Amino acid sequence: MNRDLPFDPYFRPADRISTIEEKIIIAAFAAPGLLATEQARFVLGAVGEPMLIAQNQTSEVLLVAYQSNDFRNISGRFAGHRESLFPGISFFFTPNPPVQILLPKENLWVVVTQANPTFQGMVVVEITP
């Protein structure tokens, strides 16, 4: 592999960790302790429809956690960064809310595939570490 190829979208300088890499690792470590203190907002949605959970428009690194209003009754869901991406990542029966890190201009979409009939949307928590 030649990391110096101009078409390599994954190229990183080889001799040091970039600032964004440092912020990502800090956010990953800090996520459990930070998210619990933030105020949640609610995103309306329905089973089978892509829901835009979060857009990072203002922060260098944004932590996003999301959970159903039913909490226990989602049996499958997919998440991705584009509405047309699905099927993306699947989460099953996670006891804790899934957490994702968004860099600037990145989006988080979620499709719930199965849920209780009372499902109305997602509870979303965001924070900048």
Added chain:
Amino acid sequence: MKNDNLPSFLKNQQRIQPAAPRGLPKPYDPLYRPADGVSIEEWRIMICSIAGSFRVSQGFTKGVTLVQNQVVEVAQNDKSYALFVQVNLTADPAGIDLIAGGQSNLNIVTGISFRFGVSQVLLPGESLYILLASVGPKLVTVTEVTV
């Protein structure tokens, strides 16, 4: 150096030559580690392994069908310094038996066994193979992301 006055077991030790400085790691030495600190590659392995699961929604996802008792290459890192790979079940919350490894031959059966998917960090040039031990075929999603 004369060592006639030394006990016999120490005489033998005196014959041991100092180790030559280690050169660059050879491709076939998976256990080589630099002795002078943490390398940038090792830092990135740590970042990728810890933050990878927080970034999977921004990655690339493909579907892969696993067939019982067949070794399938589900991911190959031909593009990144460290690639986080997450394999998820698509429709079987009861779990399936997966055996994962880095070799395409039968040595994979000495790899690691999983039941609810697997997450791994691949270094440049490495591949991840999975053998489905449960009754198949089973569709899994394979997500790759570079942190």
